Amino acid sequence: MNMISRIFVAVALLLPLATVRPAFASGPTSGGPWDLDAFGGGAADRASFYDGHVGVILPSAARSELYATWRLLHGQAVGAAIGETLSVPCCGDPDQTASDRIEAWRQARKAVPDAAKVAWIQTDRPGPDNSDTPNCFGDAFATAASTLRARIASHGASSPWVKIWLNGQDAVFQACSEPGQALPALAPDAPVWLKKDQAYQWAALKFYSGDYASAAADFAAIGADPASPWRIWSAYLVARSRYRAALAGPTPQAYALARQTIEALKRSPPGTPGREEAIGLLKALAIREDPAGMRKQLASALAAPDLPPTAASDFRDLVELGAAPAAETPVLDWIATIKADGAVFAPELHKPLADPVDEDWRARERKIAARSIAEKAAARTAALAHAWMRWRATHDAAWLLAALSLSDPDETGARELVAAAAALPPSSPAYLTGTYQRIRLTIATATPAATRSELDAILRRRDLSVTTRNLFLAERAQVAETLARFAVLSLRRRVCGVEQERCVRADYNNQEEPWGVYDGKGYAGSIGIGENARLIIDRMPLSMRMALAEDRSLPSPLRLDIALTTWVRATLLQDDTAVNAMTRRLKPLLPQLSDNWDGVLAARTLADRRVAEAFVLAKLPGARTDLADYVRPEGTVGQFQGAWPDWRILPPGHADPAAMPPPPEAYYPQALQTLSLPSPILPADAELGRQTSAMADPICFGLCNAGAFPVRLPAFVAKQAARARTERGYFPRQPAGGEMEGDTFLFGENLRGTTSPPEPGSLSLWDVLFDYAAAHPKDPRAPEMMHRLIHVVRFGQKHDHLGRRAFLLLHARYPASAWTKRAKYYYD
């Protein structure tokens, strides 16, 4: 066991165990999925799971959660009490209790006149390797506060003896972080109660200072003193002292002495303070003294029909004790396999690249991405081979599910797994996962009607968790019969809403809820369009999108999203009829642009229409042709978020035949682009892009399976794919950079593929707006148009010094305008 593991074990075994809350301590947040939850979802869903209702397994779940799943798959109970402890990272009481107890002590002290001011109390002390070791815990402060209150009640707050007592207790707590403290000497006439209390304070001070042998002796002496009110704590505190002594100086003698003392505590009469801690202390000692033995013991306890209350910490200890023979801990073998752990299954690809750094930045990015893709593929393949072997050897459903989740649809052997999954009875805890994975592997080739029938039967069940239902809805949407049916199937219920269904994930991961994607404003709302449904919508032709934008089964904020992106497409396609139709839809949905919508509808000439359209777009930084990268406008115009593309209209007949829709990975939540995709930055490289897309899973984002989930377009969408492709050719691509400009690197937006300088003959809508405003100085909208263009360039793409030109014209022509006053700078 290396140093880090040793320290980790020591930290994990301290009693009571300190809680680390990764959400706060793991760094900044990023957007996570809102319709899936690897922590089990809300309270009701978690309770159902602990009761044995296993939904679709997410291998990305915490190992403790997967351990619970393993038990349930094997018909072993988990139960609500232990289940809740397994669904959160282990271990310990919430920090809030300790914090409150320390604060209660600080407040209790104030009852003593002239008590020294104590702003804050440090309760840990420097440990090894830049860490701090918890030393004093909440219970000590609670005891001190109640003791002080009792002494005040008996002797008065102004009693000099009480003051001495308080000074002594302050020294004890000072020792939490700094050794070398001392208690004030007692006068010979000090009352007996104070002498007894101070004896206890001395023992505690020595304990916190790390002088465990002396502390043990002192606590033992207190235990032998019939007049000490603290004698009943003696057995426990002697045991703790010897326990800490053994951790600090691990020798066979120290372990033996600690064990003897703790065994004695365990044998003490019921009601002895601390007696219930004995088992945990013995276990913690044994893990240090005999890790291999304890590993076997823990594995056995965790595989038993009835789980101990300490199951969560036992499981954590088992994991921390390190790798063991698979036969000894099959659950850990299964967990590593289903997670396709790269460190286990592709260790060679974990190492840094050894070759020289390429000159060209593109080559660098490409090499890093290629190696990440290779690692992910190698890990999946190796893990799948292992899962196959285990399944063949055991015919254990857990291993079948692992193999299924690791398979790609066209994998050799997938057919055999699919057949085995089809044989799972609906009553099996493996059924829902087996069905989900089986459909994933066959949806492209199976008869849509059969797939629909099977999924409809599942969706009629009332015992599905929100996550599981959303996953099956995502599959069902891919075989939707009609657009109207698709609209209904595209909706997903949010797992953890703003009001929180007592989800635990907000406390334990660093993924924040997405914004502006629900049927409410900002973070509000409970329904949204699933990401894979967005992918399908983005592949629809204009006419189909227009019909969808009018479907009243979609809440109005979601219709706004579809209508606005459709409006942008219609504008670029110069389809005036479609533009007007969508404009009428958008008037009530986006009233902030009411005047602009009226301007579009009132335009009589092509030139006027383009100006009106450009003016709309100048106010919508988040407007896009696709839902993949669209940002919903919310609040006032000034509050709309996003960055403007360089909107250009291509002349008819000049569509780009190579234009592609956003790739599947573009629909991943931000956090999962990091965690699930093989390379965080996808280079503008067609081959690597193709490889990454081939591994993508825009339904579950890699949380459900290491194998890919290529999206199947519903038949009615696929039939119009050619039209959608033709239209796509008129939508702008993002620019690629990669050139030095002064001392600035410019990299391109690389999720969308490459592009090049503006297409010849294309018309910039920003130029349209500028030229109009320049030629119509008396138009009252002109100052605002110029102001907007400065803003567009500032938070968009550079365009022929447009920002500077607009700024100069605005200030020259309209010096008194409010728009001019607000434009203090230009950005060029």
Place this chain on the structure above:
Amino acid sequence: MTTRLSICFTVAVALLIACQGPAAARDFKPGATVLWAWERPEDLRFAGPGVEVAAMTGFVVLSGNHVWARGRRFPLEVDPAARRIAMVHVQIDRRRPLVMSAELRRALAAAVLTYARPPGFFGVQIDFEVRASERPVLLNLLRDIRAALPESVPLSITALASWCETEDWLRGAPVDEIVPMLFRMGPAGEEVWAGLGSGDFRQPECHSAVGLSTDSRIDRLKRGRRVYLFDPKPWTPRAFADILRRLSP
């Protein structure tokens, strides 16, 4: 004569004092690469002595009317010669209304200072995200920390990109470095990146350093500034090598 000599001597001494210049500048090395070591086991020895480490050494919570704090719980190993910055993370417990008072302000400063000065760390960084109504809490904390730190100890803060771009309330904050974090920016992120494409952060105080993540874009990066690097997973030699490769000029 004696009086003239005295005057000359006095003037000479005064000139000598004046020519000493200001006290030695606090030292954040320009252009350095800094790895953020967050609250998890980290072994950064592979990075060598030339890379600085900003390690989370303290975790402080303002909860209602009191402060709770603890030190780092996970081991951190670094090259013995690597320069280290003590990063103290502060947050407000959103489950309880904050009741700020002079006493709480003192307690907060005391807690932060406790974890801001471990042996062997040359600088301090405060990581404290606040809402608009809580800005005085952060600014007061910075003043208190600055006043309590030795003059030679540089003070840095992390900042949301918007604090450097559309807001100017950090102007005049008693810090030697502001590190705008160009990752996890949410919906406003595209706007920030787009703005950087046509210039730099509006606040010049934000021009000396930047924070990036291994999984974020790193384009539009001005050279010569200190680069703080975050990895959402524990650092590995490979992740480190990859990000350095991507940052290579």
